Amino acid sequence: xxxxxxxxxxxxxxxxxxxxxxxxxxxxxxxxxxxxxxxxxxxxxxxxxxxxxxxxxxxxxxxxxxxxxxxxxxxxxxxxxxxxxxxxxxxxxxxxxxxxxxxxxxxxxxxxxxxxxxxxxxxxxxxxxxxxxxxxxxxxxxxxxxxxxxxxxxxxxxxxxxxxxxxxxxxxxxxxxxxxxxxxxxxxxxxxxxxxxxxxxxxxxxxxxxxxxxxxxxxxxxxxxxxxxxxxxxxxxxxxxxxxxxxxxxxxxxxxxxxxxxxxxxxxxxxxxxxxxxxxxxxxxxxxxxxxxxxxxxxxxxxxxxxxxxxxxxxxxxxxxxxxxxxxxxxxxxxxxxxxxxxxxxxxxxxxxxxxxxxxxxxxxxxxxxxxxxxxxxxxxxxxxxxxxxxxxxxxxxxxxxxxxxxxxxxxxxxxxxxxxxxxxxxxxxxxxxxxxxxxxxxxxxxxxxxxxxxx
Ligand SMILES: NC(=O)c1ccc[n+]([C@@H]2O[C@H](COP(=O)([O-])OP(=O)(O)OC[C@H]3O[C@@H](n4cnc5c(N)ncnc54)[C@H](O)[C@@H]3O)[C@@H](O)[C@H]2O)c1
Numbered sequence: 001x002x003x004x005x006x007x008x009x010x011x012x013x014x015x016x017x018x019x020x021x022x023x024x025x026x027x028x029x030x031x032x033x034x035x036x037x038x039x040x041x042x043x044x045x046x047x048x049x050x051x052x053x054x055x056x057x058x059x060x061x062x063x064x065x066x067x068x069x070x071x072x073x074x075x076x077x078x079x080x081x082x083x084x085x086x087x088x089x090x091x092x093x094x095x096x097x098x099x100x101x102x103x104x105x106x107x108x109x110x111x112x113x114x115x116x117x118x119x120x121x122x123x124x125x126x127x128x129x130x131x132x133x134x135x136x137x138x139x140x141x142x143x144x145x146x147x148x149x150x151x152x153x154x155x156x157x158x159x160x161x162x163x164x165x166x167x168x169x170x171x172x173x174x175x176x177x178x179x180x181x182x183x184x185x186x187x188x189x190x191x192x193x194x195x196x197x198x199x200x201x202x203x204x205x206x207x208x209x210x211x212x213x214x215x216x217x218x219x220x221x222x223x224x225x226x227x228x229x230x231x232x233x234x235x236x237x238x239x240x241x242x243x244x245x246x247x248x249x250x251x252x253x254x255x256x257x258x259x260x261x262x263x264x265x266x267x268x269x270x271x272x273x274x275x276x277x278x279x280x281x282x283x284x285x286x287x288x289x290x291x292x293x294x295x296x297x298x299x300x301x302x303x304x305x306x307x308x309x310x311x312x313x314x315x316x317x318x319x320x321x322x323x324x325x326x327x328x329x330x331x332x333x334x335x336x337x338x339x340x341x342x343x344x345x346x347x348x349x350x351x352x353x354x355x356x357x358x359x360x361x362x363x364x365x366x367x368x369x370x371x372x373x374x375x376x377x378x379x380x381x382x383x384x385x386x387x388x389x390x391x392x393x394x395x396x397x398x399x400x401x402x403x404x405x406x407x408x409x410x411x412x413x414x415x416x417x418x419x420x421x422x423x424x425x426x427x428x429x430x431x432x433x434x435x436x437x438x439x440x441x442x443x444x445x446x447x448x449x450x451x452x453x454x455x456x
Pocket of ligand 1: 190192219222223253254255257274277280307309333334376378385
């Protein structure tokens, strides 16, 4: 492989198996790939690897917990010989997770969990610098998306790592013959966990899966603060709208919706929530937000953001009430929260790209904008969650992979929560990394909180 030494950033400690630190790649690597010197892959442009390495190293500085885990994994090799098939957003943070798994001794193959969230430079760097088979091209069509999933399945993974359950569901639906090879899996997001629980309830799931999303150190920080901030980031990068004074509607007041709502409020927007469950609706009210029905909100809102994990949340009856210039974005996992089929029909061909990542649908003189084709806006129009947040989510992934590698024999085919010890350990390591200390209970206090004798 041809290399040049032009990296300006301070080289990091190479993970075992990484190409030597401080080296960069040239387009000649495409030739190297063609000559068979790189592991199998399908990425947009290997020549982007230099930029990818720089950005992966930048993210790594914000991921101290994952780095501590990687250093331990290098010594202890808890994943030695394990084939891991991963279907995740191909971002700088994911690259650092892949390096950690590889450092732990695993053979890792990665494909994208969304056609629009792939960072092409990261995909190139993973192949060229970090020696990880990667199948991901930003903007890939549906056939390519599934070809990439199948390429991962072809490697006969023993452990799956999913974000949205597409790999697990493909293996169950189309490759039942290889299910017995799979020891266990992990799942990153709410939507994937819902799908897995439905599979388990149907008796369809054939191996245990740890729901990483259920860890407090995942959803409390990732779904709320990570998605909250990066959703605002994606909307601003795509539109450059002024949020102050604007009427913003958030559909869904779960972990993600709460994060987006509080960030929007912080930017000076008027925020209304739509919900289908009474509890989160009351919570939204008491947090100081308006609560409206979708139809009421449709007339009121300037900007609409979905975060429900549900289908057709904004649809024809809402589009009919929206005003000229209203803008919609989705931050839920799938691109079906905004009914684009209905919108396209209503626009009768009057659809045009008005900015990068913004399409305008003209429905009889009322122009409605949709950001990033209704795909998760924080990843499609921005860079996804900040690395400091993904540090904890992916620390959970790495430790959950270690947990199932050790304990799969005693687990059955169901959806497991992340063991409390892992959650606590991730929180502890994050505090250590931040240099923050907390108190410990005195012996007297320990006795007090565990005794039933003391009372009024
Ligand atoms: N963009 C990202 O990076 C990112 C990160 C984490 C999670 N997610 C995804 O975001 C979605 C929400 O995740 P969460 O953790 O907040 O889930 P959650 O279950 O905590 O919250 C979802 C909320 O939406 C409400 N809801 C459901 N249908 C609705 C409807 N038709 N109208 C209004 N509200 C409705 C539910 O009552 C619930 O309160 C999921 O699809 C999840 O996978 C995306």
